[in-house]
Ligand SMILES: C[C@@]1(CC(=O)O)c2cc3[nH]c(cc4nc(cc5[nH]c(cc(n2)[C@H]1CCC(=O)O)[C@@](C)(CC(=O)O)[C@@H]5CCC(=O)O)C(CC(=O)O)=C4CCC(=O)O)c(CCC(=O)O)c3CC(=O)O
């Protein structure tokens with residue numbers, strides 16, 4: 001079976017991480033990037049230097065210097081185990097299943113509700129390569145190849161497009177219906193007609209003109225018409 005690929009929103013949710021070694025330090029990175037609060041349970045003598053660094057630098061981690069206790073699962077929205085004790089890992093996973101808490105078990109895929117993947121983050125651009133558990137090292141190698149081929153302006157273009165879509169929704173508010181259809185059609189035409197590098201260069205006033213001269217007249221001006229010029 002394939003898996004469902006989604007971008008799970010974790011802002012202000014509570015994630016329990018059990019274990020503080022090499023694998024856990026990577027999990028902490030990803031979970032902090034997603035804006036969640038972390039409870040980390042792991043004896044201090046097994047902490048990886050990167051885990052210690054996270055503890056020193058983030059105020060979103062509550063740390064407990066001890067082995068896992070079942071009460072740690074109270075109030076957890078998600079649980080990640082990354083420990084070198086498969087019996088404990090599986091016990092935690094079974095408890096999570098009973099409580100219907102989604103769980104990832106780093107050392108036993110058959111107990112995972114979801115897998116991690118090899119990730120790229122460039123501003124709002126997020127790419128994850130998954131081999132569905134078959135070949136994590138190959139996921140890493142493929143991710144590096146993809147990284148090399150991402151257009152340089154992609155992150156900035158997405159950022160600007162996000163701002164433009166917000167302004168468009170302020171100007172033409174409403175969810176769904178005719179206004180939704182019209183907004184989507186215009187955004188599709190704009191993103192198709194413009195190069196990513198041009199979108200990345202849009203400044204505040206050009207964005208306003210794009211809405212005044214483009215959206216209001218149901219046309220898509222060219223970058224040159226708005227004075228958007230790539231630096232040569
Ligand atoms: C199922 C999954 C569950 C999960 O962790 O969510 C899982 C499971 C296991 N990994 C193991 C080993 C290794 N994992 C890596 C690396 C990564 N593993 C990651 C994800 C996943 N690993 C999920 C599926 C991913 C997918 O679908 O493709 C990555 C992509 C993401 C991340 O962990 O953040 C990250 C690269 C991050 C990056 O590059 O960015 C390396 C390479 C290295 O260390 O250099 C090795 C050694 C080489 C090898 O085995 O390939 C073992 C022990 C196997 C054994 O004992 O023999 C198990 C358990 C098992 O398979 O039984």
Ligand SMILES: NC(=O)C1=CN([C@@H]2O[C@H](COP(=O)(O)OP(=O)(O)OC[C@H]3O[C@@H](n4cnc5c(N)ncnc54)[C@H](O)[C@@H]3O)[C@@H](O)[C@H]2O)C=CC1
Pocket residue numbers: 018019020021022023024041042043045046047048066067068082083084085088105106107136
């Ligand atoms: N999914 C993946 O990508 C990968 C998974 N693994 C597997 O993941 C597991 C963790 O790997 P590493 O981080 O490299 O191991 P590690 O040995 O560096 O770290 C294990 C951590 O778990 C802690 N721990 C052990 N028992 C605990 C308990 N009962 N409660 C709380 N904390 C406990 C230890 O103190 C230590 O901090 C291993 O079983 C390994 O085989 C390894 C590489 C990649």
